Amino acid sequence: MKNIIPTGRIPPSDYLCEMMEKLPKNFADRAALIDYVRALSPELADAPVSQTVGGRQAGAARLAQLDAQSYGSSRNYLDGAVSYLSPYIRHGIVTLNETRNLAIQQGAPKQVEKFVQELAWRDFWQRVYHQSPAKIWRDIEPYKTGYSADHYATELPEDIRQARTPSAAMNFFIKQLIGTGYLHNHARMYLAAYIVHWRHIAWQAGAQFFLQHLLDGDPASNNLSFQWVASTFSNKPYFFNLENLQKFAGSVAPCAAHDNVDFDDSYDALAARLFPHSEALNG
Amino acid sequence: MADLIWLHEDMLRATHPVFAHAGDDATAIFIWDDAYFDVAGYSLKRRVFLYETICQLPVDVYRGDMMALLGQLAEAAAAQKIYTGTSPNPALQKIMQELSATHELTQIDDEPFVTLDGPADLKRFFRYWNQARKTAFDVDGAN
Numbered sequence: 001m002k003n004i005i006p007t008g009r010i011p012p013s014d015y016l017c018e019m020m021e022k023l024p025k026n027f028a029d030r031a032a033l034i035d036y037v038r039a040l041s042p043e044l045a046d047a048p049v050s051q052t053v054g055g056r057q058a059g060a061a062r063l064a065q066l067d068a069q070s071y072g073s074s075r076n077y078l079d080g081a082v083s084y085l086s087p088y089i090r091h092g093i094v095t096l097n098e099t100r101n102l103a104i105q106q107g108a109p110k111q112v113e114k115f116v117q118e119l120a121w122r123d124f125w126q127r128v129y130h131q132s133p134a135k136i137w138r139d140i141e142p143y144k145t146g147y148s149a150d151h152y153a154t155e156l157p158e159d160i161r162q163a164r165t166p167s168a169a170m171n172f173f174i175k176q177l178i179g180t181g182y183l184h185n186h187a188r189m190y191l192a193a194y195i196v197h198w199r200h201i202a203w204q205a206g207a208q209f210f211l212q213h214l215l216d217g218d219p220a221s222n223n224l225s226f227q228w229v230a231s232t233f234s235n236k237p238y239f240f241n242l243e244n245l246q247k248f249a250g251s252v253a254p255c256a257a258h259d260n261v262d263f264d265d266s267y268d269a270l271a272a273r274l275f276p277h278s279e280a281l282n283g
Numbered sequence: 284m285a286d287l288i289w290l291h292e293d294m295l296r297a298t299h300p301v302f303a304h305a306g307d308d309a310t311a312i313f314i315w316d317d318a319y320f321d322v323a324g325y326s327l328k329r330r331v332f333l334y335e336t337i338c339q340l341p342v343d344v345y346r347g348d349m350m351a352l353l354g355q356l357a358e359a360a361a362a363q364k365i366y367t368g369t370s371p372n373p374a375l376q377k378i379m380q381e382l383s384a385t386h387e388l389t390q391i392d393d394e395p396f397v398t399l400d401g402p403a404d405l406k407r408f409f410r411y412w413n414q415a416r417k418t419a420f421d422v423d424g425a426n
Contacts, residue, residue, distance in 0.1 A: 020352065020359075023315055023344040025337070033338070037331045040317065040346070047327035054335030056296055092294040092368070093336055096396040101422050109420040116419050117412065123396045124411045127403050129371035181328040212324040215332050220371065234407075 050181040052087060052215055059088030068103035072114035078184045078252040083115075086216035087181070089122060096123055122221055129220035136219045137204060139232040145197065146278030149232075152202035156209050160195065168259035169245055170194050172252075181215035186248055192229040193239045197274050198262055203230040236281065241270055285310045286364040287357055288342075291375055294368035294393065295336045301391040305366040311342040312356055316349040319374065350378050357386055368393060397424040 027033040030053070038045045052058075067081045074080030088094040096119045103112045103119075129136060139149055159165050163174035173191045177183050183191070188210070195206035203226040210226070211217040227233035242263040246255040257264045265273070275281040288301055288311040295313075302311070315337075320330060337344055345352050357365055365382060369390045382388045397415040404410040418424045 020355065021346040023346050025344060027338070030335075033334060034331055037334045038327065040315070041320075041327060041330055044327040044330070049331050050328040052332065054332035055339040056336070057339060058335075087332060091292055091333070091336060092299060092393060093296050095296075095394055097394045097423060100396065100419065100424065104420050104422070112420075119396065120412055120415050120419055121408060123415065124405065124408050126371060127411070128405050131403075131405060133371060133373045133376070181326065181332070208324065213326050213328065215329055217329070 048179050050179075050215055052084075052181060054087075054093075056088075056093050059085070059094040062088060063094055063099065063102060066099070066102055066106070068106045068112040068115040071118075072111065075114060075118070076186055076248050078187060078249045080184075082184060084182070090216040090218045090221075125218075125220040125224045128224060136223050139230075140224075140227055141232050143237075144231040144235065144278070144280065145237050146275045146281065147200075149202070152196070152200055154202050154205055156195070156201060156205040157199065160199070160201075161209070165194075167194065167262060168254040168256070169249060170260075172254055177210070177213045181213055183210075183214070184252075187253070188225065189229055189238060190240055190245060190249065192226050193237070194262075196226070196230045197237055197239050203227060203232065237275065239267075239270060239274060241265060241267055285360050285362060286366065287312060287353075287360055287362040289314075289353060289365055289367040290337075290340065290342055291367060291370060292333065293370045293372065293375070295333070295340060297341055299368055299391075299393060301366050301368050304389065304391050305364075309366065310360060310362075311340070312353075313337050313340070313342045313344050314349045314352050315344055315346045316352075317346070319349055322374070350381060353378070353382060354385065363387060364389060366391060395424050398426070 024036070027036065034049050062083065062085050066083050066085070070081035071083065075082060083099075085094055085099060089096060089099065100116055100119055103115050106112055109116075143149060160174065163171040163178070165171055165174070170191055173183060173187045176187070177191070192203070192206055195201045196203050207223045207226040210222050211219065214222065224233055229238040231237040240263065242255070242257060242260055242265070245260065245263055249255055263270070271281045286305055286309040288305045288309050290299075290301075290311055290313045294301065345356065353365070364387045366389045367379065369392050370376065379388060379390060397418045399414050400417070401414070404414060418426055
């Protein structure tokens with residue numbers, strides 16, 4: 001592995017206390033680095049590692065592949081032209097500013113609007129977090145599902161943790177989350193909605209599960225998005241049906257009706273089933 | 284004597300404005316704090332991603348308790364000033380607050396995405412977007 005250190009800066013010094021445990025930065029290859037991190041975290045030694053490579057070089061390579069126009073037309077599809085920049089943006093490796101600066105070179109504002117707007121969502125979530133850090137784990141507003149907060153279970157069931165739910169598509173997403181540390185935004189919405197609205201689990205339990213595994217897991221974007229799905233930071237709950245799932249995820253995930261029976265209904269019928277006490281959702 | 288740059292997990296690039304503010308003779312450090320990662324619930328995937336990232340940065344990497352090591356490293360370097368990046372993370376803010384009691388700590392904002400002409404309206408995204416869009420399509424988010 002190359003170890004790139006920009007010139008013009010005094011190298012990290014030797015005068016700092018030698019008693020402190022200084023960690024190495026040069027490894028023969030990625031496998032050696034992974035082995036080293038496993039040794040630092042023995043309790044996680046058997047856990048999977050993502051193919052997504054960290055660092056500015058990898059982030060810059062992702063940035064170079066950005067297609068902001070195609071993003072606008074295909075972003076909702078799980079095989080759409082998404083940027084995969086989120087882990088790099090999450091840790092400040094790549095900035096929203098430089099990403100936007102590149103995007104606006106790729107088309108007129110209208111042509112790249114959806115992509116720039118997506119960057120703005122990240123900026124929005126961060127501003128909310130800055131303003132009110134305590135809101136990150138609390139319901140910002142009451143649920144608008146017809147249920148009060150204490151209706152929802154606080155623990156994530158084992159079948160969700162182990163990708164053994166009755167839904168093949170949800171199991172696919174869970175396996176992808178655990179195995180790769182990445183989920184397409186639409187898949188996150190499907191899985192979050194499934195956890196909160198089909199399984200009646202408090203959004204906090206789902207958010208914690210996502211944060212554990214997502215490489216881009218960020219308390220602001222992750223938790224506030226969960227609150228948006230749950231309806232504690234939006235005007236109504238987000239939910240979906242099988243037709244929507246098949247349209248946007250069908251090329252990637254197992255979306256056959258017989259493997260996803262919980263979603264196989266009209267929106268009106270699902271609203272009546274999921275939110276039976278909400279007049280607003282069953283008008 | 285050299286000033287310290289404390290890079291934390293929200294600012295992992297060599298072009299963060301903190302480097303320009305601190306100057307070329309400052310020493311940059313990252314603290315690999317297992318307990319911090321444990322509290323955050325970070326998987327092995329994330330830890331590998333972070334380690335790969337910091338290997339490419341002009342920092343010394345030390346392992347231990349973030350607060351304790353920052354104090355020790357500042358003392359060992361006889362650092363007059365510590366520079367770091369702002370963060371909304373309450374855990375990092377708490378460390379910054381404690382460091383400020385004993386050291387001259389300067390927090391540097393990352394480059395902005397947009398320039399707003401008033402307080403941000405954060406009630407709903409599209410209220411914010413109506414403000415942000417005025418500069419969101421401009422280079423560096425500035426008219």
